[in-house]
Amino acid sequence: MSKAALVRLSALSLLWGSVFLWIKISGYAFSPVEMVFARLVLGAAVLLGYAYARGLRLPRDPKILGHMAVAAFLGNAVPWLLFAEGERTGASSIAGIVSGTGPVWTLTTAVILGQEKRLGGGRIAGMALGLAGVALVGAPWTHHAQLSTGAVLCFLIGAISFGSSFAYVGRFLGGRGVPSLVLAGGQLGIAALLTLIVIPFFGVQAVHWRADSTVALIVLGVACTGFAVLLNTEIITKDGPAAAATVIYLMTVVSVLLGAAFLHESLSWTVLAGTAAVLGAVALLRRKPAAKTAAPAPSAPSTPSAPSTPVAASAD
Numbered sequence: 261m262s263k264a265a266l267v268r269l270s271a272l273s274l275l276w277g278s279v280f281l282w283i284k285i286s287g288y289a290f291s292p293v294e295m296v297f298a299r300l301v302l303g304a305a306v307l308l309g310y311a312y313a314r315g316l317r318l319p320r321d322p323k324i325l326g327h328m329a330v331a332a333f334l335g336n337a338v339p340w341l342l343f344a345e346g347e348r349t350g351a352s353s354i355a356g357i358v359s360g361t362g363p364v365w366t367l368t369t370a371v372i373l374g375q376e377k378r379l380g381g382g383r384i385a386g387m388a389l390g391l392a393g394v395a396l397v398g399a400p401w402t403h404h405a406q407l408s409t410g411a412v413l414c415f416l417i418g419a420i421s422f423g424s425s426f427a428y429v430g431r432f433l434g435g436r437g438v439p440s441l442v443l444a445g446g447q448l449g450i451a452a453l454l455t456l457i458v459i460p461f462f463g464v465q466a467v468h469w470r471a472d473s474t475v476a477l478i479v480l481g482v483a484c485t486g487f488a489v490l491l492n493t494e495i496i497t498k499d500g501p502a503a504a505a506t507v508i509y510l511m512t513v514v515s516v517l518l519g520a521a522f523l524h525e526s527l528s529w530t531v532l533a534g535t536a537a538v539l540g541a542v543a544l545l546r547r548k549p550a551a552k553t554a555a556p557a558p559s560a561p562s563t564p565s566a567p568s569t570p571v572a573a574s575a576d
Contacts, residue, residue, distance in 0.1 A: 325450075
């Protein structure tokens with residue numbers, strides 16, 4: 261791998277691995293809905309602005325827009341709100357680790373939608389290992405000052421929604437001729453509208469302006485959401501999808517290290533073991549089942565084995 265590729269990969273891992281740190285800091289001043297709405301608007305402005313500058317436009321087909329709305333709901337509005345809510349009482353490092361189980365839910369949904377016909381022993385083991393990782397992180401048999409049952413549920417449901425959105429996009433939006441940049445920016449814009457609807461009911465609170473929270477929110481929206489997607493697209497184009505997929509390994513580790521370094525979150529043995537289990541699960545889930553040597557059959561459409569953008573994808 262070239263030096264330029266390593267720089268791109270490291271930068272993206274840092275951006276997406278730091279998402280949970282910025283969410284935690286933003287939450288000091290903003291409610292989850294306020295935070296997510298601002299993040300979506302900033303990210304959509306970056307992506308759609310760049311797309312329109314390149315002459316790209318949003319699709320007008322109502323069916324495609326409808327599927328984009330579902331993808332925005334599953335992949336952006338629901339998981340981002342749940343992760344922001346969970347980090348009110350839960351550690352950012354735990355959020356990052358549980359988010360790393362996204363490939364488990366992507367593959368599960370792909371099976372349900374009929375995109376994957378054969379799992380293979382390695383993938384089944386990976387799914388089990390991923391669930392074991394979540395159990396270790398939650399560690400219900402211990403007392404976690406940095407964790408609550410409600411936070412774990414928010415992170416887990418968010419990861420399920422986030423992971424399932426990849427399979428949905430692959431099933432209903434793949435091969436429709438929509439550029440990935442337009443798809444990502446459009447989903448963010450639609451998710452912003454969906455979030456706007458619930459602000460009067462759940463998001464209005466007195467904002468106690470803090471410089472750190474405001475800066476964190478801007479970084480979260482512009483850098484970790486908007487520019488990170490552009491960087492991911494460049495990695496896929498120049499270095500290949502396999503290189504982009506390795507970000508899921510690195511971002512999980514980055515989230516744990518940043519939480520410990522800047523938020524003084526503890527690194528108990530259960531957290532470290534859960535991190536290792538999640539990373540091992542991702543490695544197993546990336547393996548394709550061995551092809552049968554008998555009569556060859558057409559393979560099912562492949563599905564993403566790891567989140568590659570925060571939209572169809574963040575990181576969270």
